[in-house]
Amino acid sequence: MAIPVERTRSPKARPAEAELGFGKYFTDHMFRVDWAEGRGWHAPRVVPYGPISLDPAASALHYGQAIFEGLKAFRHPGGMRLFRPGAHLARLTRSAERLCIPPVDEALLLDGVKTLLRTDADWLPGGPGTSLYVRPVVFATEAFLGVRPAKAYTLLAFLSPVAGYFSGPPRPxxxxxxxxxxxxxxxxxxxxxxxxxxxxxxxxxxxxxxxxxxxxxxxxxxxxxxxxxxxxxxxxxxxxxxxxxxxxxxxxxxxxxxxxxxxxxxxxxxxxxxxxxxxxxxxxxxxxxxxxxxxxxxxxxxxxxxxxxxxxxxxxxxxxxxxxxxxxxxxxxxxxxxxxxxxxxxxxxxxx
Ligand SMILES: Cc1ncc(COP(=O)(O)O)c(C=O)c1O
Structure with missing residues (x-):
């Protein structure tokens, strides 16, 4: 199934590579998929990057049902490459199971991340040590104050162009x-x-x-x-x-x-x-x-x-x-x- 892409009408200016650092800039789009009881994970889509609305009673804010991943895409002579996405997504599944969060279909998430990376491909920096960091995050959104696993979740995956962790030879x-x-x-x-x-x-x-x-x-x-x-x-x-x-x-x-x-x-x-x-x-x-x-x-x-x-x-x-x-x-x-x-x-x- 092709994942629909809603393109932004206001693309951002690209930061200079010397300014990148880690996790300071975010690209123009994000991948989103939601979970509801009876429907499971549904409506995967790529949408413009931006704030989301959240009920004040959303249980992630109170009881911490929130997990994430961190992986990277690199510039490669053969085109953009993700490093070991299967291992990262398998770990997201294990984290979900431990925190009573419904596991996300790994194939769907990989498809979503790739669609997002292709949509924002021109954000991939090229200098030594640089990459596009991919941050999937899953959190409970149900508005309910009882302590039990929530009945609604959102997964977002977004991208941050990052510099090498060290500029020059690493300092011990x-x-x-x-x-x-x-x-x-x-x-x-x-x-x-x-x-x-x-x-x-x-x-x-x-x-x-x-x-x-x-x-x-x-x-x-x-x-x-x-x-x-x-x-x-x-x-x-x-x-x-x-x-x-x-x-x-x-x-x-x-x-x-x-x-x-x-x-x-x-x-x-x-x-x-x-x-x-x-x-x-x-x-x-x-x-x-x-x-x-x-x-x-x-x-x-x-x-x-x-x-x-x-x-x-x-x-x-x-x-x-x-x-x-x-x-x-x-x-x-x-x-x-x-x-x-x-x-x-x-x-x-x-x-x-
Ligand atoms: C607590 C902790 N330990 C270890 C690691 C290293 O894991 P990885 O090599 O998968 O990035 C990370 C970073 O993800 C971490 O947050």
């Missing part, structure tokens, strides 16, 4: 280990891309920034002992020739970049372990000179090197990674695949 990040607050608890919703997880992280992130750090390293919510994730990135450490990353036990997001990194490393024959990692293990490895690298992974930055991991009374400092470091090689490989400069052996690119 300074990370503050959060030892008191928790982002997620075992059995909770930490593994879903739920709006509520992000608000849970804000205060600690602000406190870390006030101390001069870039981001927070979260530990598990029960013992405050095992590594979980860094801000909106999964965390990896290279310890004595093996790359370790926290196992997925429901409290951290199953990053698509995390999975891509694991697949590339396995393909290179690098030993990798997904398991619990105690903060003490990092400190011990650092003292023994065995902690070679720590890096974060995510759609925004692909791979972000970590230069310091600190907590009260301790600071593990790491040498700036050279071009031969695993983190830099992974970043070059995955960004190279995204732009068509390296072969897409694993079929991660989806033509638009």
């Amino acid at each position: 990040l300074r990370i503050w280990v959060e030892r008191e607050r928790a982002r997620a608890a075992r059995g909770g919703i930490g593994g879903a891309k739920a709006a509520a997880n992000y608000v849970a992280s804000l205060l600690a992130a602000e406190e870390a920034k006030a101390r001069g750090f870039d981001q927070v390293l979260w530990l598990d919510g029960a013992e405050h002992r095992d590594l979980e994730e860094i801000g909106t990135m999964n965390v990896f450490a290279a310890i004595g020739g093996t790359v370790v990353t926290p196992s997925l036990e429901g409290t951290i997001l199953a990053g698509v970049t995390r999975d891509s990194v694991l697949q590339v490393l396995r393909g290179w024959g690098v030993p990798v372990e997904e398991r619990r990692i105690e903060l003490d293990e990092l400190a011990t490895a650092h003292r023994a000179g065995r902690l070679a690298e720590v890096f974060g992974t995510g759609t925004a930055s692909v791979v972000a090197p970590i230069g310091e991991v600190a907590w009260p009374g301790e600071a593990l400092r790491l040498a700036a990674p050279g071009a031969e470091s695993l983190g830099e090689r992974l970043r070059a490989e995955i960004s190279g695949i995204q732009r068509g400069e390296r072969p897409d052996r694993l079929g991660w690119l989806e033509p638009v």
Whole structure:
């Protein structure tokens, strides 16, 4: 079924690429589909980008039934390409199930996103590191104050032209280990891309920034002992020739970049372990000179090197990674695949 497109009568001026940053500008159109009891997801359409009306009693505003995704489309010699949309949409389905939101048909959403990308194709920036970030968001719209899953939802997907996360070679990040607050608890919703997880992280992130750090390293919510994730990135450490990353036990997001990194490393024959990692293990490895690298992974930055991991009374400092470091090689490989400069052996690119 072709998705109808209602074109805007007032296209916006395009921002200069030097001004892009992340998530500041939005293109001319958005994809919308609604859910109602008895009708399911219906009336998919591309409409002009703009404010929506929402009842003050809409349950997403009160009880937080809201989930989202974040993926990117790249300029590629063969035309525009989405990076691993299937993995992102499958994760949206898992998030929906966890938050009692009716899952969106993944094929319909992919069709909607592609129609939107084709409609706003001339917004795709071309400079190094740039892309069109795709943000699908699903929220409960029913006007009802009882606490139960809502009976009406809206999905919007919209686009933001974004710059590379780093201008120039990435600056290693300074990370503050959060030892008191928790982002997620075992059995909770930490593994879903739920709006509520992000608000849970804000205060600690602000406190870390006030101390001069870039981001927070979260530990598990029960013992405050095992590594979980860094801000909106999964965390990896290279310890004595093996790359370790926290196992997925429901409290951290199953990053698509995390999975891509694991697949590339396995393909290179690098030993990798997904398991619990105690903060003490990092400190011990650092003292023994065995902690070679720590890096974060995510759609925004692909791979972000970590230069310091600190907590009260301790600071593990790491040498700036050279071009031969695993983190830099992974970043070059995955960004190279995204732009068509390296072969897409694993079929991660989806033509638009
Ligand atoms: C909390 C959190 N962890 C990890 C990630 C990395 O996930 P991905 O690689 O799919 O972008 C993100 C970003 O989406 C995130 O928000």
